Every structure is written in C-alpha cells, then in structure tokens.
Amino acid sequence: MFTIITVSFLFSCGPSKLEQTVAEGKRKLEERQEQDRIKAQADRDAAERRYQQALAEINRQKELEAELSQQQAEYDYKLAVLDAENRKLEIENEIRKVEITSDTELRKTEITSDAELRKSEIDSHKDIRITELTTHSEIKKAQIQAYKRITTKRIELQANLEEARLLATVEVEQMHMQALIGAVQMRLDSQTKSEEIEANKQIEIAKTIASAQIAQTEGVARIEAEAAMVIVDRISQVKSQQELLRYAATVARFSQY
Known part of the structure; x- marks a missing residue:
C-alpha cells in the first residue's frame, strides 16, 4: 500500500521536474552551440584578416619589386646613355686630336704653357703692349702716362665744372680718377684682343677703388655720392x-675746388 502511494507521489511530481531538467539541458546546449558559432565566426574572421594581410603584403612586395625593377631599368638606361655619350666624346676628341695634329696652321697648340703663349704674342708685336706690364706699379705708370698724353691737348674749355665740383665734394682722390681715365685710354689705344681684355680689367680695378672711396666719404649727401658714382x-x-677728353678735363679741374 505504501509503495503504491510513493509511486503515485513521484508520478504526480515527476513530469514537472523532468521538463525543467530537459529545458535546462536544452538551454545549455543552445548556449554552447551559440558560443561555438561565435568562436567559429571569430576564427573565420581572424583567418580572413590574416589572409587579407598576407595578400596585401604579397601585393606590396610585388609593387616594391616592380618599382625596384623600374628603377634598375632606368638606371641601366641612363648608364647606357652616359656610356654612349662618353664614347662619343672620346671619338670626337680623337678626331679633333688628329685634325689638330695634321693642321700645320694651328701653331699655338705647340705652345705648352701660358708663359710661352704670352711670349709668342709679345714677340710678334714691336710696339709697347699692355701684356708687358707685369707689375701693379708698371700698370699704374702706364695709366698715368696715358692720362697725361690726352691732358696735354687743349681741353681746358671742355671740362664740366659741375661734375668737377661734385667730384671735389665727395673727396675722391684725383690720382684714382686719373688712373681710371688712363685705363680707358689704354682700351681706346688697344690693338689686340689681349690688350683690350687687360685694359678692361684695369678699368674695373680703378672703378672699384674710386667707387669705394666715394662710398666711404663722411658728411656727403647720399644723392651726391650716387651722382659721383x-x-x-x-x-x-x-x-x-x-668723350674721354671731356672727362679728362673734368678730372684735371676738380682738384682746384
């Protein structure tokens, strides 16, 4: 009798408890399946990222290799061009050397130093050359002599008195202006290109000295200094x-002020 009651009791309570157990097991199974699904998705995403990274790295390497190949090709091309140009220059130099050697009229190529070249130019002329003036004192002497040659003429009435007063005002030394006049006279007297070049060089030196002295003069208005320059x-x-005679007259007069 007791057994029947116990079985009846369990039977009456059993189905509800069993349903809960089954439901709990099903829920845990679903949670585990969801976790597995999430993990599997995460693994797939990670694998996809690794794949894309590997693919990007491969592409980057390919681009780098392509760029390096292009640079190498450009370098090889430029090197080939330079080699061709160098070879061309070598051939031109060889041709020119043959032409110079065979041309008897190019006698200056036999002169192996600048001193020999200058000596040959000096020996070929009988009159005094600027190139013979090898020291500063000789050049100055020649400039003053050239200045004196033109000031011995009738130039007193040709002087520009205003310019003479201006040069006196800025206190530029007369000998510097005389040197400039003399250098310009040398250029007018020059008969060869070398003489003209030497005269131009001395003109620039004299001009620089005179301009520097004007710029350093104290108590002179800027407009007067600029006009003198x-x-x-x-x-x-x-x-x-x-025209040079007029300026020579002006320089001769400004010392009187």
Missing part, C-alpha cells in the same frame, strides 16, 4: 676719344 661709371664706359 654715376660719373665714375660713365667714364668706365667711354667709347670715343672726344
């Missing part, structure tokens, strides 16, 4: 004897 510049550019 313009006179110096004009003298250095004189192209005719008549």
